[in-house]
Amino acid sequence: MKNILILPGDGIGPEIMAEAVKVLNVANDKFDLGVELSHDDLGGAAYDRYGVPLADETLERARVADAILLGAVGGPKWDTIDPALRPERGLLKIRSQLGLFGNLRPALLYPQLAAASTLKPEVVSGLDILIVRELTGGIYFGQPRERKVLDNGERMAYDTLPYSESEVRRIAKVAFDMAMVRNKKLCSVDKANVLASSQLWREVVEEVARDYPEVELSHMYVDNAAMQLVRAPKQFDVIVTDNMFGDILSDQASMLTGSIGMLPSASLDAGNKGMYEPCHGSAPDIAGQGVANPLATILSVSMMLRYSFNEVAAADAIEQAVSLVLDQGLRTGDIMAEGCQKVGTVQMGDAVVAAL
Amino acid sequence: MKNILILPGDGIGPEIMAEAVKVLNVANDKFDLGVELSHDDLGGAAYDRYGVPLADETLERARVADAILLGAVGGPKWDTIDPALRPERGLLKIRSQLGLFGNLRPALLYPQLAAASTLKPEVVSGLDILIVRELTGGIYFGQPRERKVLDNGERMAYDTLPYSESEVRRIAKVAFDMAMVRNKKLCSVDKANVLASSQLWREVVEEVARDYPEVELSHMYVDNAAMQLVRAPKQFDVIVTDNMFGDILSDQASMLTGSIGMLPSASLDAGNKGMYEPCHGSAPDIAGQGVANPLATILSVSMMLRYSFNEVAAADAIEQAVSLVLDQGLRTGDIMAEGCQKVGTVQMGDAVVAAL
Ligand SMILES: CC(C)[C@H](C(=O)O)[C@@H](O)C(=O)O
Ligand SMILES: CC(C)[C@H](C(=O)O)[C@@H](O)C(=O)O
DSSP, X not given: OEEEEEEXXXXXXXXHHHHHHHHHHHHXXXXXXXXXXXXXXXXXXXXXXXXXXXXXXXXXXXXXXXXEEEEEOOOGGGTTSOGGGSHHHHHHHHHHHTTOOEEXXXXXXXXXXXXXXXXXXXXXXXXXXXXXXXXXXXXXXXXXXXXXXXXXXXXXXXXXXXXXXXXXXXHHHHHHHHHHTTTSEEEEEEOTTTOHHHHHHHHHHHHHHTTOTTSEEEEEXXXXXXXXXXXXXXXXXXXXXXXXXXXXXXXXXXXXXXXXXXXXXXXXXXXXXXXXXXXXXXXXXXXXXXXXXXXXXXXXXXXXXXXXXXXXXXXXXXXXXXXXXXXXXXXXXXXXXXXXXXXXXXXXXXXXXXXX | OEEEEEEEESTTHHHHHHXXXXXXXXXXXXXXXXXXXXXXXXXXXXXXXXXXXXXXXXXXXXXXXXXXXXEEOOOGGGTTSOGGGSHHHHHXXXXXXXXXXXXXXXXXXXXXXXXXXXXXXXXXXXXXXXXXXEOSSGGGTOSOOXXXXXXXXXXXXXXXXXXXXXXXXXXXXXXXXXXXTTTSEEEEEEOTTXXXXXXXXXXXXXXXXXXXTTSEEEEEEHHHHHHHHHHOGGGOSEEEEOHHHHHHHHHHHHHHTTOGGGOEEEEEOSSSOEEEEESSOOOGGGTTTTOSOOHHHHHHHHHHHHHTTOOHHHHHHHHHHHHHHHHTTEEOGGGOOTTSEEOOHHHHHXXXXXXX
16 A cells, blocks of 8 residues: 655645556556545645644644655745745645655656746757755755844844754765666756855765765865856756755756746655655646646656655656647646647646556 | 956866956057056965965965956866965955955846846846845854754764854945936845844845845845746846855756856955956866956956946946957857857957957
8 A cells, every 4th residue: 555645735736646546546547556545735834724833633644644745835825824824834844854865856847838938948948857966955054043133233144054964964865866766967057165064065066976986976166066057967867955055046947948837846755755846836826717737746646656656657647648638739828838838737737647 | 546456267268368358458558547457366276376265475475456357266276275274365365355345246138148047038138137235144154054963973064154244234335326326126035934044134234225225126035036037037137145145046047048158257355356256256167268258357357447447438448348259249159059169278368459
């Protein structure tokens, strides 16, 4: 039995999740996956139902699940509530409480969608980068963090950016392992010319590298990485970096493809457990209209089958089905192009099911 | 009298500085600027001469100068020395000691060089963004920062990201003032959904905004800003952000133009004093070959005349001269394009002098 917890979340979350679940159910029958689903809320939806963005009982359900499939959280409806109860706090808490430190964010350009990028075709065609982001440490969770009033009456606030050897080592290992099954190139991004934490980061990554002699390791400062992603993104294979830099660079990289509605992501713990979600947000502006692109969530299902359950055949089949519907010229609004057929969320999900 | 300290620095620094000084001298004669120059070393050159990347006597000279013109610092020659003595430590120290908190980094696409961008012409043509980066606070200088060994024997290291009300207020004022003389649009970039320091940042920026009712203020999370700079960079006029985010986003934005060899920058204190330097680095790989592009340094002279000395006519004249040599089709290697004439560093400097 594979127990999967479904958290549709907010905004377009429920719509895209419905399609992903449809695809998952079909794959379950076809490949005899033994999948069992349960459902709960996270983010704004959880706040509305439980009064908190992640209820204890939901966290418990997530703990016992073998994998979690998440839609997206957040929206203007919860912009004015107590900051400690905002939708994204639920996301940060589930990451941290479940120890989902290994965040995999692929930036992959689908050949069928090459025109969607704002970059010139020769710069991005064939782009296939994997960003490995540390997700449960660094400045996101560092203590102390405080806001106070100085003796002179001025307000001030500070955050702390800590990294320990073991935190760096485990994320570096994930990144080297990924590099080994890809093109064996790893670029570690830090700001070691300024930050103490980055100096340790670089040192530990070097140590881990000894166990991966086949992987070509390089180091790059984060400002240069942001430049190189614009100048020549295809120079990268796998990038590993800390929580904050990974937040920035993975969003930048995903936008290079021009089709962020296509990109899934995984957040893994030390075992096989993972939370899978699209890279895009909850898009409240188009929620409820049936026009959102469900493919990133459907591809998150594929990632889940691959990474948490080692169901390679089923994962491949879903990816091929997605590629096929693109070949057929079906497009949601976000990836629409001349000569293609515009479809809604449900039609797109149905097309993937049919292709499967 | 205008006392200007010239710090050529390392790598291509001396070559590009020679051309900038040539242009400055001609402007001095033509516009009767009353400029007086002194020279010293910073970075690796200072380490070689004084044993430190910024000597006390150099700092003193910088203190009494009315403005500073800097080439660039750093290079592989100093990669293995004590980290505390590396070239960039000299740069950080001079910024901090002189209180140069206001860093202006324009990302401007010259119409003559539109083809150099890796982005599609329609996405970047006419691009004109000004990034205002806080330069003497935040995680670059925050205390405590430490490396230690935990009780369990693990190494760990941490940095601190502090901001006080007055630090945010003064940089916000610079940004609003800049927006007032531009298109009256300011986007403040932070990570207020995660960081305590960002929450204070946002609050204080809102307070300063009350004094600038004509400026349209927006807030954006840094990850989204990195995406929007790829997706639709022309939506921005002025961006204000903290030291670390500004480091990353300004490099990303400058690369959108495809011609980082053209971009100057200013680092200003609370008065009129400023340090001016090209956005690009010391490019050790091409140092000494006479092929580096001196235009960013020449445009830094123009920025200096404008911001520190209010010599608008002279500043405009230099910018027009640069535009003219581009119209003439002269190009250094970094911005070379079909149908243009390739020139070296000195030829390019001479052409600007002639155009002036
Ligand atoms: C919502 C926010 C807290 C989150 C983050 O910064 O990690 C998001 O931007 C992401 O990248 O998943
Ligand atoms: C050299 C380095 C310390 C510096 C910085 O990070 O500020 C540089 O990248 C810059 O942006 O001027």
